[in-house]
Amino acid sequence: MLSKIRESGNSWKNGTVKNITFIVTKDCQLACKYCYLVGKNTKERMTWKVAKKAIDYVLEREDEFREESVIWDFIGGEPFLEIDLIDKICDYLKTEMFRRNHHWFNSYRFSFSTNGINYHTKKVQHFIEKNHKHLSIGITIDGTKRKHDLNRIWKTPEMELGIQPKPEDEKGSYDQVVKNIPLWLQQFPDASTKVTISSADLPYIKESVLHLYSLGIKEVNINCVFEDVWKEGDDILFENQLTELADAIIEQRLFESHSCSFFMEHIGKPLSRERDNQNWCGAGLMLAIDAKGNFYPCLRFAQYSLRNKPAWIIGNVKDGIDQNKLRPFLTLDRTTQSKQECIDCEVASGCAWCQGENYDAADTHTVYQRSTAICKMHKARVRANNYYWNKLFRKLKLEGRREEFEKQKSKVKNPIC
Amino acid sequence: MLTYLIILLDDTSTSYCHYEVNRKKRNLISIEDLKAGIIWAMKENLNVQFVYPDYELPSEYLKIIDSLDHTDIKLFRNGKYADVVVLNGWGDDVPEGATCIIRCCRKELTEHIPVVNNWLKRLTRLNVVLTDVETFKDSDISNYSDTLSSLGKNIATLYASGHTPQLNLLTDRLMLSEMNNCGAGDTSVTLASNGKFYLCPAFYYADEKDCIGDLHSGLDIKNQQLLRLDHAPICRQCDAFQCRRCVWMNQKLTMDVNTPSHQQCVVAHLERNASRELLIKLEKLGVRISNSQPIEEMNELDPFNIVNRWK
Numbered sequence: 001m002l003s004k005i006r007e008s009g010n011s012w013k014n015g016t017v018k019n020i021t022f023i024v025t026k027d028c029q030l031a032c033k034y035c036y037l038v039g040k041n042t043k044e045r046m047t048w049k050v051a052k053k054a055i056d057y058v059l060e061r062e063d064e065f066r067e068e069s070v071i072w073d074f075i076g077g078e079p080f081l082e083i084d085l086i087d088k089i090c091d092y093l094k095t096e097m098f099r100r101n102h103h104w105f106n107s108y109r110f111s112f113s114t115n116g117i118n119y120h121t122k123k124v125q126h127f128i129e130k131n132h133k134h135l136s137i138g139i140t141i142d143g144t145k146r147k148h149d150l151n152r153i154w155k156t157p158e159m160e161l162g163i164q165p166k167p168e169d170e171k172g173s174y175d176q177v178v179k180n181i182p183l184w185l186q187q188f189p190d191a192s193t194k195v196t197i198s199s200a201d202l203p204y205i206k207e208s209v210l211h212l213y214s215l216g217i218k219e220v221n222i223n224c225v226f227e228d229v230w231k232e233g234d235d236i237l238f239e240n241q242l243t244e245l246a247d248a249i250i251e252q253r254l255f256e257s258h259s260c261s262f263f264m265e266h267i268g269k270p271l272s273r274e275r276d277n278q279n280w281c282g283a284g285l286m287l288a289i290d291a292k293g294n295f296y297p298c299l300r301f302a303q304y305s306l307r308n309k310p311a312w313i314i315g316n317v318k319d320g321i322d323q324n325k326l327r328p329f330l331t332l333d334r335t336t337q338s339k340q341e342c343i344d345c346e347v348a349s350g351c352a353w354c355q356g357e358n359y360d361a362a363d364t365h366t367v368y369q370r371s372t373a374i375c376k377m378h379k380a381r382v383r384a385n386n387y388y389w390n391k392l393f394r395k396l397k398l399e400g401r402r403e404e405f406e407k408q409k410s411k412v413k414n415p416i417c
Numbered sequence: 418m419l420t421y422l423i424i425l426l427d428d429t430s431t432s433y434c435h436y437e438v439n440r441k442k443r444n445l446i447s448i449e450d451l452k453a454g455i456i457w458a459m460k461e462n463l464n465v466q467f468v469y470p471d472y473e474l475p476s477e478y479l480k481i482i483d484s485l486d487h488t489d490i491k492l493f494r495n496g497k498y499a500d501v502v503v504l505n506g507w508g509d510d511v512p513e514g515a516t517c518i519i520r521c522c523r524k525e526l527t528e529h530i531p532v533v534n535n536w537l538k539r540l541t542r543l544n545v546v547l548t549d550v551e552t553f554k555d556s557d558i559s560n561y562s563d564t565l566s567s568l569g570k571n572i573a574t575l576y577a578s579g580h581t582p583q584l585n586l587l588t589d590r591l592m593l594s595e596m597n598n599c600g601a602g603d604t605s606v607t608l609a610s611n612g613k614f615y616l617c618p619a620f621y622y623a624d625e626k627d628c629i630g631d632l633h634s635g636l637d638i639k640n641q642q643l644l645r646l647d648h649a650p651i652c653r654q655c656d657a658f659q660c661r662r663c664v665w666m667n668q669k670l671t672m673d674v675n676t677p678s679h680q681q682c683v684v685a686h687l688e689r690n691a692s693r694e695l696l697i698k699l700e701k702l703g704v705r706i707s708n709s710q711p712i713e714e715m716n717e718l719d720p721f722n723i724v725n726r727w728k
Contacts, residue, residue, distance in 0.1 A: 312672060324680075328673035330725045331650040336675075363639035366673050368648070 016068035021288040028077040031155040034198040039304030044291040053317035054289045069107040080118040111136040119180040143208020148174040192219035205241040221261045226357040228373035235380040242384030267350025268382030283355035284329025293317035300356020337370045351378045421605035422458040427470035431492045436619035450612040453632045516542040522549040527564045534571040542583040553680040565691035573698040589659035590692035598662035602644040619665035649675040655720045660685035686718040
């Protein structure tokens with residue numbers, strides 16, 4: 001049935017949600033090679049005192065945090081390493097939102113991005129049972145074993161001393177993660193996973209997306225890293241992989257029940273300077289809090305996320321938010337931060353950027369210099385995406401179902417990371 | 418377009434703007450750098466403004482400075498004949514017909530309204546540079562408005578009597594039909610006594626490493642477009658044309674050079690609104706300001722609230 005054609009990007013209450021991120025720990029069991037969190041460590045763990053202060057700060061200011069709903073986001077490192085703290089935070093949040101008769105009570109979610117390693121543990125499962133109705137949990141599994149294990153390797157004690165293991169000594173985490181997928185999908189049948197593509201992963205994109213579908217994951221959100229890591233020829237390899245993936249999805253009719261965020265009908269079109277001038281990224285609308293009690297416009301502005309620049313701290317739990325430091329984010333638009341080449345680009349729609357990466361890669365201390373490291377990969381994606389939709393539309397037309405599809409397709413908004 | 422080169426002759430050169438000069442130790446620009454700076458300015462077709470320290474320069478320096486048309490910015494006691502005189506304080510007996518700068522906090526300005534009124538009888542122009550914009554609070558709005566209003570009444574009286582001095586806070590907006598701001602890094606750059614270029618003196622005093630080139634390699638202004646009005650989302654739609662739009666304060670308070678702080682916006686809008694009141698008064702008195710256009714009534718003091726894309 002065409003009503004089953006699935007598109008990704010429909011997030012919970014999109015547009016009226018405050019996203020508040022607790023960076024509960026900067027530690028992780030893994031040392032993924034593409035991870036943008038370059039300053040992970042075992043020392044910076046959030047205390048209950050800091051978490052409580054942050055919660056009280058936010059809930060006391062209902063007039064300032066007026067969004068209809070809230071996503072309390074827990075991130076690391078690996079957030080489930082701090083399950084005791086998280087459980088305490090969530091209990092306190094529920095109690096306080098109720099006690100204060102806060103408008104977010106019954107309009108909240110607890111959200112997690114986890115590596116999945118501790119998912120089955122008693123404490124995590126007890127937490128899931130307690131909060132299931134309000135939970136969104138994404139387990140990151142990168143695809144086939146060989147692709148997953150290429151990047152998502154176990155951290156060794158030597159790594160903390162700056163000593164990298166030899167390639168032959170690296171140990172991938174696929175086996176420990178994949179065994180938790182059935183439990184996860186049983187508890188969250190509509191769950192999606194987030195796949196990250198770096199240069200080394202490119203040959204494995206097709207097999208990985210299809211593998212994730214075969215595991216029962218229906219929605220695969222996938223993106224290339226924003227950092228400047230792309231080599232000569234990577235765009236061609238990428239385009240070929242996506243074209244092969246497009247063929248497989250269409251031939252196996254997977255488009256009826258599964259989605260892959262690489263294929264979106266609206267991408268690859270020119271954008272109007274005036275009408276399509278909105279910023280891509282939601283940095284500044286979010287609030288991230290770290291173990292020191294510092295506030296950030298998004299976790300990508302915390303020091304552990306930055307290679308070259310100092311942290312962009314907008315306040316702390318004691319002194320509150322310095323609204324001046326949010327002003328650059330809240331007035332950002334697409335054209336002011338873009339080069340002329342991007343403004344004039346004929347395939348501009350869907351070309352993403354990360355404000356944190358823009359800041360980190362910028363020549364000066366600014367969020368107004370858009371990094372274009374991803375340009376050739378976006379163009380390759382657009383070519384494969386055009387191929388996908390032309391092929392799919394032709395197939396549907398031949399089957400007499402194109403019109404029905406056109407009527408039923410949903411409007412997909414830019415995802416806010 | 419780059420039009421001005423400001424040359425700080427010494428580390429102790431007087432401040433004529435928002436920044437403080439906390440250095441006590443003299444560090445005179447080398448004679449070679451001074452010559453090279455002047456030649457560079459001539460080749461780039463720039464107007465040169467020299468900022469002097471509070472001591473007499475060696476005669477060979479004065480001779481080199483005098484080798485081109487220029488503007489001198491000096492402290493009052495050395496500034497009897499300067500183009501721009503920076504006043505030491507409220508006790509100064511200002512030179513007749515001069516252009517002067519007084520750096521002060523809002524409280525001092527309020528307390529010295531009669532002094533300003535007297536100065537305006539003698540001066541061609543007075544620039545008041547507030548040194549405490551960054552600590553401005555919304556609870557200060559009423560006081561600052563009253564101060565501006567009081568100064569405006571005096572100016573209206575002076576204009577009605579045929580004397581037309583300029584006070585930057587109030588009369589600049591009457592004569593402007595577009596933004597006329599500081600222009601650091603866009604229309605002007607600064608050569609410091611270390612032979613390096615900076616966006617303005619404030620950047621030099623804040624961090625010497627924050628240079629934008631030197632006399633040997635020339636200018637290298639990264640993200641220069643962000644210093645222009647068209648790349649400043651709040652300022653480009655604002656009509657507080659007299660605002661200094663200080664990019665150094667922007668960097669300091671909002672961490673981005675193209676984004677003004679709430680404080681800078683509110684202060685500029687109070688001045689804009691007081692200019693509007695003054696214009697209405699002058700019209701009632703039958704005084705016409707050439708090229709002046711009506712200033713619309715506006716209740717919003719911070720244009721960020723209009724520009725904020727996510728409110």
